Amino acid sequence: MKTLLNESAVSPSGGSGEVLAVRGGRALRGRVEVKGAKNLVTKAMVAALLGETPSILRDVPSISDVKVVRSLLEVHGVTVADGENEGELILDPSGAVAAHFEEIDAHAGASRIPILFCGPLLHLLGEALIPDLGGCRIGDRPINFHMDALRAFGAIVDKSYEGIRITAPNGLKGAHIELPYPSVGATEQVLLTAVKAEGITELKNAAIEPEIMDLIAVLQKMGAIITVEPNRVIFIEGVDTLRGYDHRAIFDRNEAASWACAALATDGEIFVGGAKQQDMLTFLNVFRKVGGWFDVREDGINFRRGGPLTPVTVETDVHPGFMTDWQQPLIVALTQAEGESIVHETVYENRFGFTDALVKMGADIVVHPHGLDGDYRRVAQRELEQAAVINGPTPLHGARIEVPDLRGGYSHLIAALTAEGESVVSGVGILSRGYEKLFDKLAALGADFDVIG
Template sequence: MKSLLSETPNAQAGEKGMTGETLAIRGGRPLTGRVEVKGAKNLVTKAMVAALLGETASTLRDVPDISDVQVVRSLLEVHGVTVVDGEEEGTFHLDPSGAVAAHFEEIDAHAGASRIPILFCGPLLHLLGEALIPDLGGCRIGDRPINFHMDALRAFGAVVDKSYEGIRITAPGGLHGANIDLPYPSVGATEQVLLTAVKARGTTELRNAAIEPEIMDLIAVLQKMGAIISYEPNRVILIEGVDTLQGYDHRAIFDRNEAASWACAALATDGDIFVGGARQQEMLTFLNVFRKAGGWFDVREDGIQFRRGGALKPVVVETDVHPGFMTDWQQPLIVALTQAEGRSTVHETVYENRLGFTQALNQMGADIVVHPQGIDAPDRRVPRRALEQAAVITGPTPLHAADVEVPDLRGGYSYVIAALAAEGESTVRNVGIIRRGYEKFFAKLDALGADFDVVD
């Protein structure tokens, strides 16, 4: 009998603190049914931080009940922001009027392994003149240097001091507009610039900016608050600083990462899953690859239905920044590709360690060879990067049960789906990490007919 009592995330749990759960999964059964996706983790957490910039309270809707959201809520409350649940499920009212400075120890205790504290810098500098950043964590999928963030803050006039506790950032003369050219269209660095530039004196020009849908939705949030932001061709964003901002009322963009994950689960288990809340426009690139791999989908007004359209086919995929194929999409897709007839290749160009999860899939019977230095190919569209890797998946190979341990958020989801597609009973450990980005994960699996038990 399934136990869903542990669905509520622990607000103070970091990545290591959420690893105490194990699933016993009996596979070989298609996942069928309907799941709903709420707001995107990669927008909601940033919009919550943006509430610090307003002089009045903000309302954020479609907030998912995931641990990353609870971490940000705790951090806001440590800084004196009042966060109240609204009558509508998934609604937060955020009042920054009581905002105060916090100590390193408080921030560190509530942040856990999250990297969210770094995005508090700009708003806190505007509000309090100081920001503190403890050691940063996050999923162990590759190098995520903070130098992009620190260089951007220095360009705005901030002073960055390092200590044994972490990083102390001040702005003795206030923050001013800047000309910033990112060496890579980093989502986090783009968010940092946006959250800092909106109240900096003068105009900021950001070149080589990330343009993911979640970035555009954050810009919409800031514009509602009174910011003046325009998007120019060729990844250029112009921000004219304003003196004051007000609160916002905003419904978050849907989580396209979760939507793609359930779509891949339908492929891998030969199931039929309707993802309520998913939209076509933000998933165009994914849907093209899904169709090439043998998937079938039906776009409806309230979501998208996903299933196989016949035998699965091999594909070649290159991950890239938007509008390319997202790095978060490749892990669950690789599970499905183990059942495709032929040889698929996935070029991972965003993170250098994101293919390590394939070792466990090989233990389950997959035939995946990882090339640590990537693979040259004449038809490559994404420019090669020094850190890239490639995975060659040969299929179809029947998957069988195994005992595996979740390494990170997307890899962990992929292990669960692989176990559901495999014959026999698998043990998947450290599944708590998955709730960093998947709301009501156990309940959704149950609704789709998955056969599993929470064993600790």
């Protein structure tokens, strides 16, 4: 029996307590479709604030993070309407107004997206407010990169017990900014602010993820002038006005990789419709090394095992490296590989907490809180990094586990589907932040589960 979760019942903040009873040991087989990337769609929605005419965004997934941004836009007076086609939004900023801390906080929940409203709201209203920020518990995510960038444009940042108030009494001017680390969020902040700042902005050590390039494409459609130079340098020439855009979002490569790892872990076969090879090159190389087989087709990629799984060593890194969001579902598959695998996490300092549940289920995983050195290392060691050593294969068995965060939670669910026996997985509501119709998709792939609370 499979009782499907009503998606509308999931809290946008991920704080709901849905509980699944999962009976594992079955190979997942079938086809799933992925829509636009969560990490692009939410930022493109914010970019609509910059236009003087309505914008149309296509392939928008029905996930709680999108609902959060939609409500934040609406509380700022933006009209957000569903288009004629599924996954289509029409965003009209003509009625934009200021909002209060309490309103923003009430609609933001655990999301950190309000910080990216700063630049557009400063251009539009001369003021931006940020309440206390939440997000997944995967390590320190300081906002100093964002605040330093805004100050460089001439913004004034005032902190109070309610949050942060940012103003620009003299307008925003182009700036020379070098990020200490190629942060995706800080790069988005600079782009969304610089496009209408007076003069030229030079951004060094920028993030260059595919979602960043797609955001640049959105802004260029709106009338922005942005040049991407070699060595992570981006130049933005400020313009006086921008118009709305019509854009189809890049596919969600994080969700695509998640399904690929599910096929590996359960010894199944999953066709991921909408996945594209060029934005997953690094993942596909590792997938092949670990013993996976894939077939790239015009409308997606088919994933399955190509034989016994073999151990690998992986170092997460900023693009074009191996994404930090990919390592968690991969580790589930690596518990079934024959030998010792090592995963070095260099992006976040606390992203191996999810492995405690895997150990409880029978996995042999040892986390080294200060990382591991080695002659093979290609990514420069960072002070905050950790390493996980996975020895396999180890049969997994059912257990009671609780979802810690978005990607870790998905990994727990796949581990439960891999394990023999029944697992009880609680806190699965947070998965709605990044996975559209997840339980419908799992049911279509043959997963055996019930919603019990």
